[in-house]
Amino acid sequence: MLVKDCFVSAPGKAILHGEHAVVHGKVALAVSLNLRTYLQLKATTTGKVCINLPNIDTFLCWSLFDCCVLLLITARREEVKLLDSELVRRLREFVGVTNGNLDTGNMATLAFLYIYLSLFGSGELPSLTVSVWSELPTGAGLGSSAAYSVCLAAALLCASGAIHTPLKELDHTARWCQEELELINSWAFQGEMIIHGNPSGVDNAVGTWGGMLRFLAGKIIPLSKVPLLRILLTNTKVPRSTKVLVARVKDKINKFPSIMTPVLDSVDAISCTCEKVLSEMTCEPITGEHYNILEELIDINQHHLNVMGVGHPALDTLCQVTLTRGLHSKLTGAGGGGCGITLLRPGTVDHTVQDLRDCGFDCWETSIGGPGVQQHSPSSIKKEVLEILNQY
Ligand SMILES: Nc1ncnc2c1ncn2[C@@H]1O[C@H](COP(=O)(O)OP(=O)(O)O)[C@@H](O)[C@H]1O
Ligand SMILES: C[C@@](O)(CCOP(=O)(O)O)CC(=O)O
Numbered sequence: 066m067l068v069k070d071c072f073v074s075a076p077g078k079a080i081l082h083g084e085h086a087v088v089h090g091k092v093a094l095a096v097s098l099n100l101r102t103y104l105q106l107k108a109t110t111t112g113k114v115c116i117n118l119p120n121i122d123t124f125l126c127w128s129l130f131d132c133c134v135l136l137l138i139t140a141r142r143e144e145v146k147l148l149d150s151e152l153v154r155r156l157r158e159f160v161g162v163t164n165g166n167l168d169t170g171n172m173a174t175l176a177f178l179y180i181y182l183s184l185f186g187s188g189e190l191p192s193l194t195v196s197v198w199s200e201l202p203t204g205a206g207l208g209s210s211a212a213y214s215v216c217l218a219a220a221l222l223c224a225s226g227a228i229h230t231p232l233k234e235l236d237h238t239a240r241w242c243q244e245e246l247e248l249i250n251s252w253a254f255q256g257e258m259i260i261h262g263n264p265s266g267v268d269n270a271v272g273t274w275g276g277m278l279r280f281l282a283g284k285i286i287p288l289s290k291v292p293l294l295r296i297l298l299t300n301t302k303v304p305r306s307t308k309v310l311v312a313r314v315k316d317k318i319n320k321f322p323s324i325m326t327p328v329l330d331s332v333d334a335i336s337c338t339c340e341k342v343l344s345e346m347t348c349e350p351i352t353g354e355h356y357n358i359l360e361e362l363i364d365i366n367q368h369h370l371n372v373m374g375v376g377h378p379a380l381d382t383l384c385q386v387t388l389t390r391g392l393h394s395k396l397t398g399a400g401g402g403g404c405g406i407t408l409l410r411p412g413t414v415d416h417t418v419q420d421l422r423d424c425g426f427d428c429w430e431t432s433i434g435g436p437g438v439q440q441h442s443p444s445s446i447k448k449e450v451l452e453i454l455n456q457y
C-alpha cells in the first residue's frame with residue numbers, strides 16, 4: 066500500500082487560566098502560540114515503518130512484518146473515545162516498556178504506534194517514515210505533546226484516506242473542514258491519553274483549532290473577539306512530566322476533597338471572570354482597571370496552583386522577579402517547573418527579559434492566536450525546519 070507524502074503542522078498553546086482544574090470539569094481559557102510542531106510523512110518502499118524524533122533523540126524503525134503480529138489482535142477502530150487497553154498493553158511489551166514509568170521516547174513511540182496501528186489495523190500496513198521537528202520546548206507546559214499528537218493524527222488520517230488532503234496545487238497552506246478537524250482532534254486526544262494518562266482535551270483542541278478557546282468538559286467554544294494581549298513566556302528549564310503532575314493533583318483531591326473542591330471552583334470562577342474582562346476589553350476602551358483585574362486574577366490563580374502542589378521554587382523566582390518590575394506571572398500548563406506567562410501592559414519597556422535571563426531562564430515575547438493544524442506545501446515551511454526534516 067503506497068500512501069501520499071504530506072507536511073503538516075500544529076501550534077503549541079498557553080493556558081491563561083484553568084490548568085489542572087480543567088481535568089476535573091472546570092473552565093479553562095487557552096490560546097495557540099506562534100511556536101509550532103512540524104511533521105513530514107514520506108511513503109517508502111522499505112517494508113518498514115520509521116520515526117525520526119530529533120527533539121527527543123529518538124530514531125526507530127520496525128519491519129511491517131513485526132507490526133503485523135500486533136495487528137492480529139487489533140481491529141480497525143471507529144470508536145475513539147476510549148483507549149484500546151489491550152493494544153496499549155501489547156504495544157508496551159513490543160516497545161519494551163517494563164514498568165509504568167514511561168520515558169520521553171517511549172511515550173512518543175507508543176502514541177505514534179497506537180494511532181498508526183489503529184488507523185491501518187484492518188488493512189495492509191503502509192511502509193512510511195514520519196519525521197517530527199518542533200519549535201516548542203518539550204515537556205515545558207506549552208502543549209508539545211498535544212501539538213505532536215495533532216500532527217500525528219492529521220498526517221496518519223490523511224495517509225489512511227479517512228480525511229482528504231486539503232492542499233490544492235498552488236496553495237501554501239490549507240485546513241480541513243469542521244467534521245474532519247473533529248476527527249483529527251479525537252485521534253489526537255488518544256495520543257494525549259497515552260502521553261498524559263488523564264488529559265482534559267484542552268491542549269489538543271487548541272492544537273487542532275488554534276485561536277483562543279474556552280474549554281469546559283470537552284465542550285470547545287472559540288472566542289472570536291479577544292483583545293491583543295502581549296504575553297511573555299518564560300521557560301524555567303526545570304524538567305517535569307505532565308502525567309506525574311496531573312496524577313499528583315488527583316491524589317490531593319482524593320485525599321482532601323472538601324479542601325480542594327473550593328480551590329477548583331475558585332479557579333473556574335477566575336477563568337469565567339477573565340473571559341468577561343477580555344470580552345469587555347473588545348467592546349469598550351481598554352483602561353488600566355482592566356489590566357489591574359487581569360493581574361489580580363493571575364496572582365490568585367498562581368496561589369491556587371501552589372495549593373494544588375504544582376508550584377516550584379523556580380516558578381516562585383519568576384513571579385518575584387517580574388513583580389519587582391510591576392508585572393504579574395503565573396505558571397502555565399502542568400507546572401512543577403516548565404513555563405510561566407507574564408502579562409505585559411501595552412507600551413511597557415521591558416527590562417524584565419534581561420532579569421529573567423540572568424536567572425538562567427529562556428524568555429521570549431510571543432504572539433498568540435495562530436492557526437490550528439494545517440497542511441503545508443514544502444515551500445511554505447521555514448527553511449531551517451525544512452532542512453532538519455529533509456535530513457531523514
Ligand atoms: N517534538 C516532539 N517529538 C517527539 N515527541 C514529542 C515532541 N513533543 C512532545 N513529545 C512527547 O510529549 C511529551 C511531553 O509531553 P508533556 O509532559 O505533556 O509536556 P508538554 O507540556 O510539552 O506537553 C514528551 O515526553 C514526548 O513523549
Ligand atoms: C495540566 C493540564 O491542564 C495541562 C497540561 O499541559 P502541558 O502538557 O503541561 O502543556 C492537563 C490537561 O488539561 O490535560
Ligand SMILES: [Mg+2]
Nearest residue numbers: 208210211307
Ligand atoms: Mg502535554
